[in-house]
Amino acid sequence: MLRDYQPADAEAIMGVALAAFAQFEQHYSDWPLFMTHVAKMPELAKTGEIIVAENGGQIVGAVAYIGPRQPKPAFFDPAWPVIRMLVVDPLARGKGIGRQLTEECVRRAERDQSSVIALHTTPIMTVALPLYLRMGFAKVREAPDILGVPYAVYVKALA
Template identity: 55%
Template structure:
C-alpha cells in the first residue's frame, strides 16, 4: 500500500503532472480540452483552498486528492457546512491497487476529524471507474452540478457517523 501523507511545496510539479496524466483519457469528452487541461494542470494551487493529500509509492507520487473542510470556501453548489473532496487523481500505471479508495477514505477521516456530518464530491458518468467506487463507498446522488466544458456532473454525498 502507498504511504499517505500531506502535500509538500516540493511536490507541486509531480502533483500537477499526475493530474494531467490522470485526466488525459477524458480529453475527448471535454469541449474545451485545452482550457480544462490548463486548470487541472495547476492542481497544486488548490493547496490555497484545502489540504492536498498524496499517495506515495516507490518514491513517487501516484495519487492525490484535495480535502476541503466544513465552512471553508467552496463552489456554491456545495453546502457550506459540508466537507468535500476535489480532484481525486491516480496515476494510470498504478490503478486498480486501491489507491483512489485509500485517498478518499483519508479525506473522509479528515472530515470526521473536523466534525462534518456530510461529505460531498462532484463527478461525472464519464468517470467510469471513480463513480462506481464512490457508489460502493456509500455516496448517493443528490443533484446535478453545473457542466464543466460540456461534461455533465452530479453532486454525491455520504452521511458521516461521528
C-alpha cells in the first residue's frame, strides 16, 4: 500500500534508507559521510512529497517526488520533476515495491502536467538502474560523482 509521508514516519524511513544503501558501502570513499546524507531523507519532505510503501503496517520503502520548479541539484533542469532517494527494505525486495513507488512518481509528474520526469542513479545500483531503463528512462548526461561513485541523469518522456 502506498501513502503520503507523515512526520511520524521519519525514523522508520531513515532505517529503511540506511538498510537499503548498506550493500554499497565498499563503493563510496567516505561511507560515514554518505550515510549522514542518506539519513536526511525525511528532510526531502520540505521541498517535495515523500511517498511511503507499507506492508502489514510496516514501512518497507519510500521515495521522494520533487515537483517542477522546486529546489533540486543543479545538474537537473529546474523545470523537471525528479525522483529522489528510492529505497526498499532489503527484506522486502523482489515484490515490485520499487516499481510501484516509481510509477507513483510518474503519476504525480503527469498530475503536475510535466512532459518529462528525471532521476539520477549509478551503475552500482544493479537492480534500480535496469528497472528504470525498462520503465523508459534514458541516460541524458553524466552527473557529478558522489564520493568516488559515478552517477548519471536519466529522463523519461511522459505522454
